Amino acid sequence: MRLAAPLHRLLELVDRPMAALQRRIGPQRFAWIFLLPNLVIFAVFTYLPIVLNFVYATTGGLAVLPSERPFVGLENFASLLDCRDYLDPSSCSKDLFWRSLFNTGRFVVLQVGFMILFSLITALVLNREIRGRGFFRGVFFYPVLLSPVVVALIWKWILQREGVLNAWLVAFGGEPVQWLLDAGWSFFWVVFVSIWAHMGFYMLILLAGLQAIPKDVYEAAEMDAASPWRMLTRITLPLLMPTMLVVVVLALIKGVQTFDEIYVLTGGGPGSATMLVVQYIYETGFAAQPRLYGLAAAASLLLAALLMILTLLQLRANRKSYRG
Amino acid sequence: MATLELERLVKRYGTVEVIHGVDLAVPSGAFCVFVGPSGCGKSTLLRMIAGLETVSAGEIRIAGRRVNELPAARRGLAMVFQSYALYPHMTVRQNLAFGLENLGTPRAEIARRVAEAARMLRIEELLDRRPKALSGGQRQRVAIGRAVVREPAIFLFDEPLSNLDAELRVQMRIELKALHERLGNTMIYVTHDQVEAMTMADLIVVLSKGRIEQAGPPLELYHRPANLFVAGFLGSPKMNFLPVRPAEGGVRLASGDRLAMPEPALGTEAELTLGVRPEHLALAPAEAGAGLAGRVRLVEHLGAEVHLHVETGAGTLTLRTPGEWAAAAGDRVRVVIPPEACHLFGPDGRVVRSACRGPQRG
Amino acid sequence: MASLATSGVLDLVTRTRGKGRLHWTDWLAYGYLLLGLFLMFGPVVWVVLSSFKSEAQLLEFPPTALPYGQVSVAVPGYPEPLPLFRVRMPDGSLREVAQIRRIGIQAQMVDPAAPETILRVDIAGREPVRALSLATENYTALFERFDFLRYLWNSVFITVTATLIMLLVNSMAAFALAKYDFRGRDLVFVLTIATLLIPPTVVLVPVFLVVAKLGLLDTPWGVIWPGAATPTGVFLLRQYMLTIPDELIDAARMDNASEWKIYWRIVLPLAAPALAVLAIFAVMWRWNDFLLPLIVLSRSEQFTLQLALNSFKGEMHTQWGNLLAMTVLTLLPITLVFGFLQRYITTGIATTGIK
């Protein structure tokens, strides 16, 4: 593949000053020149924000500038964690945070569980010798590429009161349902839509895991007259386990961070029935008046702690999968 | 064309020293071969000369000028790599021209030099192909061509033939030697193949564990190895080594036999090693009075010559005799060791007495 | 019976090779896949079909599958084409007549075949004659009444610029980490990879502050720079560049190439496959990005397509037509890219495990 011509010329143009620079600092130290842009961007937009997050979380007030914010210690954390009964969000002073946390937990368990189940089944089906395998793989994968906003709007259009789903319901003699205005149903659809949107990705990784299982293992099992059931439970699934672990943890990490599609689909409603924790951070820090940056930062640190635990799990799963 | 001098050259990776103070002078126009077992530091030494590795201590001089601080490109060298290192995304022509373009050589000059190198190396029809579409030997030629167009003062080769099959290797060896004769440049050539070293070199440098064991013309090294390592490294089959002790007027073998040596005064109790090349040993019938009694363990017929492995009281000896040999394993024979062909090495491995055979010193 | 069914299902998911003619489990597999096809593609197809329906038809319940439009006919003596209706006449016959105008519950109609006589018909007794027709006004309105082209341009600008910057910046860093031996290299690598563990959502608040302090709020650069260096990109490219032989770079050094020249004449072309994979991902990430633009861009003329879509959802609660058309135009580029590069993308993801 050839570089685009203008880019080519631009890079050629840079060569002279770069060569001069190299003569001054030497070829080995030139590595730092290559690293510099990347490091600067990381420093400004990742490392600095990480540090600032702690500053925000331990300061109060409404000011944006950290220097104008009074230090409040762990007050933000205390107010987030202030509950009479941790199992009852309404007893907490920041009940919305706890509701979003509970919702996130419920969401992640359901979404990850069913998503992995369906991706596994789909991967197993697609691992058979099937006509148009590439096509079907693409079909299941396609929604992964759609933007969260598009995904949400597609389903909003289907689920609206005069939508096609209600039309079918009526055609089969049912009553139309306000899918997104009922707390239970809207939670169901939030889980459903997010499975719909992300399943293809996990299916693909599981499929790659399945295809990495050597064919001769199956041939040996066939020589041993193993039944299909035993092939699945004694060969395929155990050999897929390492991939499976990685996939589950990955899905958990992504699941906890879900925001966009739900925000557009239900806006967290009805009430706070489908509000997840990232939306809480966004609303607290950016949408609500006044903007409570400190509280949002504290909540995001709690989220980070949760993610850190999940990441450690992933590292362990990874290590297992390399050993396996 | 240029001389190359290394002075107390040292290379350290972190705290590990891999080259321990190498001194060497290569005259202008010489074909110098670095040879030694794997991991002895041949490539490291070559890459230091090339400027691809920094020098930890010591000095490198090309044509008398210190080049330690010069970057690779400005030392006036060209290198041929073991894996050829052809740019896979460029055609052969672009591969040859790349270096000259970087030097700002005029287009016409580039075209002239590329055409000339291509003619010399017989790769004219390949100029518009990519490296992927070339055979191993053709790639090798292109890699050499890339060095040739640069018209360097010194050529550097790092095991350039090791990826070729045996037949092609022999052919390329001859071509390289011819190239050297034609261009007359100084060439530094790294290999671990002693046949390459013996056949191509004007000057062989035997390296071991980051040190020079001996440097000199091939036959000098073959016939007058300075130590056990060089003696054992050059020659195939290997030189025979037998433990001996000094005795009245010669040495005593482990079997108890005495071997008369003309030169006296070998000390008294030292543990010595006697070395003798397989082709210098002779066989005598079992009934003969002279020689070391032994039994043939293995006979290897190579067609033009035979290798015999004979077990004697002094140790196992390998013999190399021309023609064919009717003996079979198990035969009783006597091995005659000609004292004038024997080397003696001291306990530290250094030679204490060289053979009188072979070309005379000087 | 139940056991037969379960063993069938098991067979479906366990067999890896079809032997000879189709087993009934193969049929089941195809059934599953067709259901998948319907579930995965159906919603998108439905939105595309709907986007070609007129505003009036969008309000219909139950909706028709395909977009229809009322047929109009030109009637001699009338300057404009008149809408065609099917009317049950007092004598019980059905006729297709054109409507001139509507007065209360009565409509004045005319038979196109006999334009002289005007008929009066009760509006309850007439039904529009319809035929398949694509209402493109949803799309044209996007360009005429809404600033679609601006949003499109914003999205394209951000996507293209951010992708190019990212490829450049990440490949430079990857080259340094893959092919140089310098003090602190491993530390830099670890620090880079560690940022993979920091999800962007977690540092939302301070990123907003940094962007604001740099004066980048409400500019495309406020979205471009924070995402211009990704740990994923560095990692992916580095791993790929490790496979480029060191000797090649040494050869280039001997050929008098500067380090910069080695980077763009040797390493970049050789890393093209990895760059292509990363480029596809980067385009996808940028084009679909939502949360970062949402906090950085607040003036509507700076909106990306995703933000515009989101805001239209609120503003134009009744204007589904335009919203659907815009949704279709937003998913179109990604769909086209996917259509052409499907195999490439799926294998890219399967081998790298990134999204």
Ligand SMILES: Nc1ncnc2c1ncn2[C@@H]1O[C@H](COP(=O)(O)OP(=O)(O)OP(=O)(O)O)[C@@H](O)[C@H]1O
């Ligand atoms: N980058 C490095 N860091 C540490 N040690 C190194 C490095 N490169 C080489 N070495 C060590 O230096 C020694 C010499 O290596 P070198 O590559 O020169 O050997 P060589 O003689 O060329 O061997 P071969 O015939 O196998 O190519 C080896 O022991 C090797 O392990």
Ligand SMILES: [Mg+2]
């Ligand atoms: Mg080597």
